[in-house]
Amino acid sequence: xxxxxxxxxxxxxxxxxxxxxxxxxxxxxxxxxxxxxxxxxxxxxxxxxxxxxxxxxxxxxxxxxxxxxxxxxxxxxxxxxxxxxxxxxxxxxxxxxxxxxxxxxxxxxxxxxxxxxxxxxxxxxxxxxxxxxxxxxxxxxxxxxxxxxxxxxxxxxxxxxxxxxxxxxxxxxxxxxxxxxxxxxxxxxxxxxxxxxxxxxxxxxxxxxxxxxxxxxxxxxxxxxxxxxxxxxxxxxxxxxxxxxxxxxxxxxxxxxxxxxxxxxxx
Amino acid sequence: xxxxxxxxxxxxxxxxxxxxxxxxxxxxxxxxxxxxxxxxxxxxxxxxxxxxxxxxxxxxxxxxxxxxxxxxxxxxxxxxxxxxxxxxxxxxxxxxxxxxxxxxxxxxxxxxxxxxxxxxxxxxxxxxxxxxxxxxxxxxxxxxxxxxxxxxxxxxxxxxxxxxxxxxxxxxxxxxxxxxxxxxxxxxxxxxxxxxxxxxxxxxxxxxxxxxxxxxxxxxxxxxxxxxxxxxxxxxxxxxxxxxxxxxxx
Numbered sequence: 181x182x183x184x185x186x187x188x189x190x191x192x193x194x195x196x197x198x199x200x201x202x203x204x205x206x207x208x209x210x211x212x213x214x215x216x217x218x219x220x221x222x223x224x225x226x227x228x229x230x231x232x233x234x235x236x237x238x239x240x241x242x243x244x245x246x247x248x249x250x251x252x253x254x255x256x257x258x259x260x261x262x263x264x265x266x267x268x269x270x271x272x273x274x275x276x277x278x279x280x281x282x283x284x285x286x287x288x289x290x291x292x293x294x295x296x297x298x299x300x301x302x303x304x305x306x307x308x309x310x311x312x313x314x315x316x317x318x319x320x321x322x323x324x325x326x327x328x329x330x331x332x333x334x335x336x337x338x339x340x341x342x343x344x345x346x347x348x349x350x351x352x353x354x355x356x357x358x359x360x361x362x363x364x365x366x367x368x369x370x371x372x373x374x375x376x377x378x379x380x381x382x383x384x385x386x387x388x389x390x391x392x393x394x395x396x397x398x399x400x401x402x403x404x405x406x407x408x409x410x411x412x413x414x415x416x417x418x419x420x421x422x423x424x425x426x427x428x429x430x431x432x433x434x435x436x437x438x439x440x441x442x443x444x445x446x447x
Numbered sequence: 448x449x450x451x452x453x454x455x456x457x458x459x460x461x462x463x464x465x466x467x468x469x470x471x472x473x474x475x476x477x478x479x480x481x482x483x484x485x486x487x488x489x490x491x492x493x494x495x496x497x498x499x500x501x502x503x504x505x506x507x508x509x510x511x512x513x514x515x516x517x518x519x520x521x522x523x524x525x526x527x528x529x530x531x532x533x534x535x536x537x538x539x540x541x542x543x544x545x546x547x548x549x550x551x552x553x554x555x556x557x558x559x560x561x562x563x564x565x566x567x568x569x570x571x572x573x574x575x576x577x578x579x580x581x582x583x584x585x586x587x588x589x590x591x592x593x594x595x596x597x598x599x600x601x602x603x604x605x606x607x608x609x610x611x612x613x614x615x616x617x618x619x620x621x622x623x624x625x626x627x628x629x630x631x632x633x634x635x636x637x638x639x640x641x642x643x644x645x646x647x648x649x650x651x652x653x654x655x656x657x658x659x660x661x662x663x664x665x666x667x668x669x670x671x672x673x674x675x676x677x678x679x680x681x682x683x684x685x686x687x688x689x690x691x692x693x694x695x696x697x
């Protein structure tokens with residue numbers, strides 16, 4: 181590594197191949213202890229799906245007990261706030277289980293007793309219509325993914341200052357035949373991380389799925405960003421799931437107030 | 448290779464961008480909303496108050512600051528940068544008064560602040576100021592003024608404008624609602640500022656701070672109670688308007 185005059189760190193190119201070779205040989209000599217430590221770490225980092233309260237494994241019973249027709253996944257705090265105040269507020273949703281995982285960045289060292297607030301992902305199903313939920317690929321299933329991204333990631337000829345942020349863009353798999361409630365995501369923009377993984381999986385397994393991506397300039401919990409998801413409520417996938425919109429807006433405002441304290445850097 | 452360092456310091460990119468200045472404008476969007484309105488006999492500044500931590504003294508978190516008796520400004524963006532700019536502007540106001548024996552005009556002090564900001568976009572090893580400012584006041588000729596500056600060092604006069612988070616939403620509201628009727632009286636101008644902020648402020652009137660300057664009068668900061676009175680009045684008017692609408696449709 182070398183630092184340039186401008187303070188940028190660059191990888192110094194090295195044509196002396198021999199330096200790296202020595203280090204590799206040492207690494208290959210792995211003791212049984214190293215192997216043991218690595219296996220333990222791998223076990224700790226396993227993703228576990230747990231049933232609510234009983235904490236028994238959820239995976240097998242999921243496949244049998246909850247066949248589903250609609251699966252909605254929200255990624256990021258604004259998408260989750262939209263889902264919990266607009267969709268989950270109408271009708272009774274029961275928590276079915278959660279996914280827990282641990283890696284070296286987690287703050288707790290204890291992997292067995294993570295509380296439900298530390299769960300990576302919660303699974304809920306609609307009590308009155310249990311066909312809405314599931315996590316396994318089945319026929320007649322439709323998946324909706326909601327997520328947010330910062331508007332500066334949106335590549336366009338216009339300057340980001342003139343974009344009407346927040347705005348919604350959609351991306352769907354080949355098997356999704358219904359129209360999207362907003363314009364489709366144009367090239368050269370790409371989707372990253374978990375939403376991209378879910379969408380790719382659905383495309384490969386021919387599951388109809390649609391991703392709604394909200395480009396916003398406020399990444400933390402924000403009323404205007406969450407309300408930008410509202411057009412989705414009129415689509416076929418979410419119609420009928422949402423009843424009381426004014427009440428949902430009130431609940432959303434309450435969610436905002438609990439998250440208010442900000443840092444002092446920006447005023 | 449060329450695009451690697453033009454993002455780190457303020458030099459031009461091959462397509463003519465100053466990325467650091469554009470990134471500074473993103474920093475402004477992280478500050479809470481401020482709105483400025485120029486009425487006929489009044490200028491109004493309204494800001495969204497940040498919620499303070501329990502143990503923090505509220506008086507030290509101020510978005511609206513007086514630069515002189517007849518000029519004040521609201522900012523959005525980096526707090527520390529704002530403090531530096533405000534101090535320099537205040538010193539300049541007094542220096543001008545002592546040298547020329549006249550108080551600064553609003554345009555003069557705005558130009559001073561904008562020139563200061565522009566210098567930092569052209570200096571070696573410095574980054575631009577991460578604040579936008581709304582500067583309001585009355586000149587000696589009695590005409591109300593509202594100016595806005597941004598991190599690039601440009602400044603423009605406005606009839607009404609907003610800066611900070613969700614500024615676009617507030618500006619669109621103002622474009623629709625800033626009419627001659629809306630600023631006909633001082634009270635109407637104040638209500639317009641509060642209505643504009645209520646579009647984006649997430650917890651209503653208790654998080655709004657307001658300041659006004661009337662012709663030949665010093666800056667007046669509204670107390671929380673006074674703001675609440677206006678908010679209640681606005682809500683009443685809204686209800687009445689909605690009742691009228693539903694009557695008409697029936």
